[in-house]
Amino acid sequence: MTPALPAAVLWDMDGTLVDTEPYWMRAEGELVREFGGSWTDEDALQVVGAGLWEAAAVFQRAGVDLDADTIVARLTARVREQLAQHGVPWQPGAQALLKSVRDAGIPTALVTMSVRSMAEDIVAAIPFEAFDLLVTGDEVAEPKPHPEPYLTAAERLGVAIGDCVAIEDSVPGLRSAASAGTVAIGVPHMVPLDPAAAQVIWDSLDGRTVDDIARVVASARETA
Structure with missing residues (x-):
C-alpha cells in the first residue's frame, strides 16, 4: 500500500528543530x-x-x-x-527526520515566530537544502497562536492546509497549527502540551522517520 504522505511538512523552529x-x-x-x-x-x-x-x-x-x-x-x-x-543546539533526531522528509520529496516550510535573520542563521547551519520557504514572525500580521503563519506557509507552497503536517513544541504553536487545519504533531519540550490539540504527541523526534509521519497522516484520514 502506498504510504499516506503529507502534501508538506511545516516545522516550528525554537524548541522543535533547535533547542534555543x-x-x-x-x-x-x-x-x-x-x-x-x-x-x-x-x-x-x-x-x-x-x-x-x-x-x-x-x-x-x-x-x-x-x-x-x-x-x-x-x-x-x-x-x-x-x-x-x-553553535546551533539541534534537538535530538530533528535533522535526521528533516532529511528523511526531504529525501522523500516532500515540500517543507519553516514556520517560526523568530525574525527572518535568525531563522536564516539556523537554516544556513543545516548541511542540506532543508526548506522550500520560511515564514517568520516579522512577516505575518498575526503571530501564533493565530492560524495565519501556517495558513501562509500552505498558501505559498501551493498545497491544501488539511494535507499538511505541522510539528510543534509549544502551546501557542500547537494551537496555531491545529486551528489552521494541519495534522499536528506535538513534541513537548519546555512546557507540557494538551493531547487534545494534536493528532499525536511524541516524546521526541529521535529515531523518527518519514514513515512515522505517514502513519500519523493515515490515522488522521481514518478518523476524519
Whole structure:
C-alpha cells in the first residue's frame, strides 16, 4: 500500500528543530535585570512560543523601558550572538527526520515566530537544502497562536492546509497549527502540551522517520 504522505511538512523552529529556548531565557533575563527587574524561569515559560512583539509587552510590564521593536531587536541579537559563540543546539533526531522528509520529496516550510535573520542563521547551519520557504514572525500580521503563519506557509507552497503536517513544541504553536487545519504533531519540550490539540504527541523526534509521519497522516484520514 502506498504510504499516506503529507502534501508538506511545516516545522516550528525554537524548541522543535533547535533547542534555543535556554538562549532566549538567558537573553530575556539579562535584558530585564538591566532595567532593575526580576525574571525567573517561570516568567520565561509564559512567553515560550509567543510572538516576539506580543512578548515585548510582557517585558515592558517587567520594567524594560524600551519600545517593542527595540526589545525584539535586542533579544534577537543576543540569541544570535549565543548561536555564533556556542553553535546551533539541534534537538535530538530533528535533522535526521528533516532529511528523511526531504529525501522523500516532500515540500517543507519553516514556520517560526523568530525574525527572518535568525531563522536564516539556523537554516544556513543545516548541511542540506532543508526548506522550500520560511515564514517568520516579522512577516505575518498575526503571530501564533493565530492560524495565519501556517495558513501562509500552505498558501505559498501551493498545497491544501488539511494535507499538511505541522510539528510543534509549544502551546501557542500547537494551537496555531491545529486551528489552521494541519495534522499536528506535538513534541513537548519546555512546557507540557494538551493531547487534545494534536493528532499525536511524541516524546521526541529521535529515531523518527518519514514513515512515522505517514502513519500519523493515515490515522488522521481514518478518523476524519
